[in-house]
Amino acid sequence: MTGTQTTGRRYGGRDAAQRQQERRTRLIQAGLDLFGTAGYASVSVKQVCSHAGLTERYFYESFRDREDLLAGVYNELIATITAETAQAAAAAAPDVDAQLRAGLEVFIRTLTGDARKARLVLIEVVGASPRLEVRRREVLHEFAAMVAAVVGPLPGPEASSSRLTMTAMSLVGGVNELLVDWTLGHQNATVEELIDLCNTLFIAAFRAISDQP
Numbered sequence: 001m002t003g004t005q006t007t008g009r010r011y012g013g014r015d016a017a018q019r020q021q022e023r024r025t026r027l028i029q030a031g032l033d034l035f036g037t038a039g040y041a042s043v044s045v046k047q048v049c050s051h052a053g054l055t056e057r058y059f060y061e062s063f064r065d066r067e068d069l070l071a072g073v074y075n076e077l078i079a080t081i082t083a084e085t086a087q088a089a090a091a092a093a094p095d096v097d098a099q100l101r102a103g104l105e106v107f108i109r110t111l112t113g114d115a116r117k118a119r120l121v122l123i124e125v126v127g128a129s130p131r132l133e134v135r136r137r138e139v140l141h142e143f144a145a146m147v148a149a150v151v152g153p154l155p156g157p158e159a160s161s162s163r164l165t166m167t168a169m170s171l172v173g174g175v176n177e178l179l180v181d182w183t184l185g186h187q188n189a190t191v192e193e194l195i196d197l198c199n200t201l202f203i204a205a206f207r208a209i210s211d212q213p
Helices: 016-035 045-052 056-062 066-091 096-112 115-124 130-151 161-183 191-211
Strands: none
Touching (some): 016 045, 016 066, 016 115, 045 056, 045 066, 066 115, 066 130, 096 115, 096 130, 096 161, 096 191, 130 161, 161 191
16 A cells, blocks of 8 residues: 655646545445445455556555455544534534534534435445444444433433433434334435424433433
8 A cells, every 4th residue: 555655746736645545535436336336345446446447456556455445434424424524513502502503514414415424324334344344333422422412411410421422322323223214214204304303302312311310
């Protein structure tokens, strides 16, 4: 792998590092297109390269194997979704209810609006490898932490931070499983109905734990 190369001849005004980044971007896009439609298990490195219009030499310039590409696609999608969700929630501050809804709406619409992204994020990475299972669990905890940060500390001297984090994790996991079910066609709700339901659950849950001693 030559990811450390930063110099070299310039072609079309782009140096070696820029050209490698462009090739990596094409492979990431090909991975999203193919893993998000045919499925990770059914797609070969050769197919990815053909879709990207690159030789296998350039695949191994940026990725060790198919799993590494799947991880790369997943991490890029999660980084974008996380940033957009956090930005939407922050823009709705300081109203906590509005922040929760804004974040949920962006998260749910991003996945339900692109079948490839939904399949890759919610289905294809599950059980793909031990490494990706660890990363997937980290992502769930990261989203739960984001939700808990929006809600903030519970009122009262006896308030438990563990109650807040457990509630946030339960809700994030619930949204994840609902979207898996929806993606697999087991739910026929509209996107608006999904958003409304999840928002209702979030607000009800946090109000309930806030009222507890």
